[in-house]
Amino acid sequence: MTDDSTARLATRARELDAEHVSTDRRNAFVLPDGVVYLDGNSLGALSVAAREATRDAVERQWGEQLIRAWNDSEWWTAPERVGNRIAELVGAPAGTVVVGDSTTVSLYKAVHAAARMRPERRVVLTDPDSFPTDVHVTRGVCEQLGLTLELVSPGDAVARLEGSDDVALASYSQVDYRTGELWDLATITAAAHDAGALSCWDLCHSAGVVEVGLTAGGADFAVGCGYKYLSGGPGAPAFVFVAPEHLADFTNPILGWNGHATPFAMSPDHVAADGITRARVGTPPVLGIAALEGALTAYDGLDVGDVRRRSLSLTAFFVECLGGLGVDLPVVTPADDARRGSQVSLRHPDAYAVVQALIARGVIGDFREPDIVRLGFAPLYLSHEDVLAAAVLLRDVLDGREFERAEFATRAAVT
Amino acid sequence: MTDDSTARLATRARELDAEHVSTDRRNAFVLPDGVVYLDGNSLGALSVAAREATRDAVERQWGEQLIRAWNDSEWWTAPERVGNRIAELVGAPAGTVVVGDSTTVSLYKAVHAAARMRPERRVVLTDPDSFPTDVHVTRGVCEQLGLTLELVSPGDAVARLEGSDDVALASYSQVDYRTGELWDLATITAAAHDAGALSCWDLCHSAGVVEVGLTAGGADFAVGCGYKYLSGGPGAPAFVFVAPEHLADFTNPILGWNGHATPFAMSPDHVAADGITRARVGTPPVLGIAALEGALTAYDGLDVGDVRRRSLSLTAFFVECLGGLGVDLPVVTPADDARRGSQVSLRHPDAYAVVQALIARGVIGDFREPDIVRLGFAPLYLSHEDVLAAAVLLRDVLDGREFERAEFATRAAVT
Known part of the structure; x- marks a missing residue:
């Protein structure tokens, strides 16, 4: 029966790959042989363009132009230039996005600024199940500004906001990093606005794979990561979005x-720049921005809607493969397309060891506390055939109980 | 006469280069032909090791190890590892320095944390002539914490502190970015401590070229730049130092x-890490750290005291060359070794155009408002022969009034 199922799924994989051929960018990326990489939601793969952009930034721009590169290679304006490219991917107008600091620092800037725009209100809402840095940084801002942090799940946010007059800011992730659940940015933002509050969105797990729709959804502020689906490289600069109506x-x-x-007037008085430039802080991390700018060329000529359709097809097909192959782990990620990001999270009591055993078989995903096998589907470089291969190897790991081997039990320092 | 002078100076240059041969690291760096690079205090030159480290981080670690590199290439602990290497250069013990954010963000962290350690005191001192970002970020912290920013020159800081009881923090640069004046870290720090205040030092223009002596001078906090004399690359991560007695x-x-x-426990409660790790914020900029770590190998086997002696010899010889060649521009930088960093700043009414004309002749320095020709002497890759060549070209630019050419008058976007 399994052989039949596999053959049937293989045919289906080829059909789906043909259907989505216009969004296949596999050749733009460098991936090791024998690997199905399902961790592009943690560290996106290296692309040829990112590699070449970094090499050029180091060897020609830094090495030969030296200080002149600030002008000659337009380093100074790179944060806004790359920000504008990201703006297109997240449904925001030019001049509203800038790259530079880490995601956490970016979130600090956005949450701090947002909360101070509603000085008469004392409550900031965020998700207790957010990626922890979001909770930490928001808690820190609340302590500094004398505000109350209220931990409310995004699923309860609309009810909490309805009829309220005490909330300054609702700060949420569009996609849950652990479960992969996609929350409704427009509905939660509308509820915040109806209650006189502002919204801030963490797009770390949605930028590049979801039709984020910042302008369409009315979002006030947002931040996102450069090194996940955008494939900007390890610790790539994050981005921050400020809606046009809040820039001033x-x-x-x-x-x-x-x-x-006027940074080069060297005046000790601070006069904030016009527009999104005022969200910049220190000298930009040029090498990291170069890699990110190179990586973003993988989206050239692509419509984010088509990327999103490919992503949904890949994740749906993976779940279909699990069913077809008789893998019956609980799927944590919503089956409903409208509620699913670009990942599939599975529950297993030995999730850590399962992930290690999968890695040993060439399927790289990751573990998240307490019992989640987290598999991310970066649509640009994954095919439906890859997805089937991963599902087959997962079945083998489980059927052969490979995860029970002692070598897979020891936790690495970074998990 | 001039030919005689030049010949005499050339002999002297060779003698001095022979005397300082043990600190010559020119071959470790990649510099374009025909350039005397006197801007290593703004963007340090590319080294072979930085180039190779970045290439390895991109192509092998990111490209092949992918997410596994966090463990396999020890990315996670890089901020502390590279911090420890910098600690050696600035006279601080292991475990007190970490790299990561920009200099401005690092200073924000240090100044904010320091000011809150003296809650009963309402004044923060800083230098009105600091690099502006220092004034801006300190002013911002003061506004947030309800403190008073008092702009006091480092030369007046001891008098201001003496007998006072209102100062929480004295925050100064060790070397003035514009004049190159070296301030006395130990004396100002002692005055701060006598007045019950803390000190924070900006080492952007001293790390790597001055015997900074953080521990010897009793400094409480410090920050510094990775991309100037340390040659870590454009927008390299900065570092922050917290004295052992303040870490807790x-x-x-x-x-x-x-x-x-416990970052991977993913707990929404924030428990600060022990030690300097608590000064970290978000995911570290791995590519930038890789370049910086490579660059720092240029200091392997060198004593900072010897580097300092070479630096002083280079700057003193440059002033000697100006005298010998009849260049009579006012020298802004102190002649006294104990008060001079690793640069020589000259005053000229057409300073911007002079710098542009020098660049056209292959001598790269920079302009600082309002009338400063700023020349930095990165000791590891500059020789006394380079210094003489730069002085000769400066004489030619001035004697030939080359700076009056129209093409040198137009300001570039980034100056």
């Missing part, structure tokens, strides 16, 4: 020379 | 998962 009132809590109206 | 009380204003005691 945006007060960066970290006042630096890069956010100054 | 250091409260990072930006609470992120990288500063958490």
Whole structure:
């Protein structure tokens, strides 16, 4: 029966790959042989363009142009230039997105500035199940500003906001990093606005794979990661979005020379730059931005809607494969397309060891506490055939109880 | 006469280069032909090791190891590992320095945390002539914490501190970015301590070229730049130092998962990590750290005292060359070795155009408002022969009034 199922699924995989051929960018990426990489939601794969952009930034721009590269290679304006490219991917207008600091620092800037725009209100909402840095940084801002942090699941946010007048800011992730659940940005934002509050969205697990729709959804602020689906490289600069209507009132809590109206006048008085530039702080991380800018060329000529359709097809097909192959782990991620990001999370009591055993078989995913096998589907470089291969190897790992081997039990320092 | 002078100076240059041969690391760096690079205090030159480290981080670690590199290439612990290497250069013990964010963000963390350690005191001192980002970020912290920013020159800081009881923090640069003046870290720090205040030092223009002496001078906090004399690459991660006695009380204003005691437990409660790790915030900029770590190998086997002696010899010889060649521009930088960093700043009414004309002749320095020709002497890759060549070209630019050419008058976007 299994052989029949596999053959049937293989045919289906080829059909689906043919159907989605226009969004196949596998050749733009460098992936080791024998690997199905299902961790592009943690560290996106290296692309040829990112590799070449970094090499050029180091060897020609830094090495030969030296200080002149700030002008000659337009390093100074790279944060806005790359920000504009990301803006297109997340449904925001030009001039509203800038790259530079880490995601956490970016979130600090956005949450701090947002909360101060509603000074008469004392509550900030965030998700207790957010990626922890979101909770930490928001808690820290609340302590500094004398506000109350209220942990409310995004599923309960609309009810909490309805009829309320105490919330300054609702700060949520569009896609849950652990379960892969996609939350309704427009509905939660509308509820925040109806209650006189602002919204801030963490797009770490949605930028590049979901039709984020910042403008369409009315989002006030957003941040996102450069190194997950955008494949900008390890620790790539994050981005911050400020809606056009808030730019004039945006007060960066970290006042630096890069956010100054006239940075080279070297004046000790701070005058915030116009527009999104005021969200900049220090000298931009040029090498990281170069890699990210190169990586983003993988989206050239692609419609995010088509990428999203490919992503949904890949994740749905993976679940279909699990069913067809008789793998009966609980699927944590919603089956409903409208509620699913670009990942499939499975539950297993030995999830850590299962992930290690899968890695030994060439299927790289990751483990998340307490019992989640988390598999991310970066649509640009994964095919339906890859997805089937991963499902078959997962079946083998489970059927052969490979995860019970002692070598897979020891936790690495970074999991 | 000039030919005689030049010949005499050339002999002297060769003698000095022979005397300082043990600190010559020119072959470790990649510099374009025909360039004397006197801007290593703005963007340090590319080294072979930085180039190779970045290439390895991109192509092998990211490209092949992918997510496994966090363990296999020890990315996770790189901020502390590279911090420890910098600690050696600035006279600090292991476990007190970490790299990661930009200089401005690092200063925000240090100044914010320091000011909160003296809650009963309402004044923060800083230098009105600091690099502006220092003033901006400190002013922002003061506004947030309800403190008073008092702009006091480092030359007046001891008098201001004496007998006072209102100062929480004295925050100064060890070397003035514009004039190159070296301030006395130990004396100002002692005055701060006598007045019950803390000190924070910006080492951007001293790390790697001055015997900084953080521990010897009793400094409480410090930050510094990775991309100037340390040659870590454009926008390289900065570093932050917290003295051992303050680590337990250091409260990072930006609470992120990288500063958490158990980041992978994914707990929404924030428990600060022990030691300097609590000064971390978000995911580290791995590519930037790789370049910086490579660059720092240029210091392997070198004593900072010897590097300092070479630096002083280079800057003193440059001034000697100006005298010998009849260049009579006012020298802004102190002649006294004890008060001079690793640069020589000259005053000229057409300073911007002079710098442009020098660049056209292959001598790369920079301009600083309002009338400063700023020349930095990165000791590891500059020789006394380079210094003489630069002085000769400066004389030619001035004697030939080359700076009056129209093409040198137009300001570039980034100056």
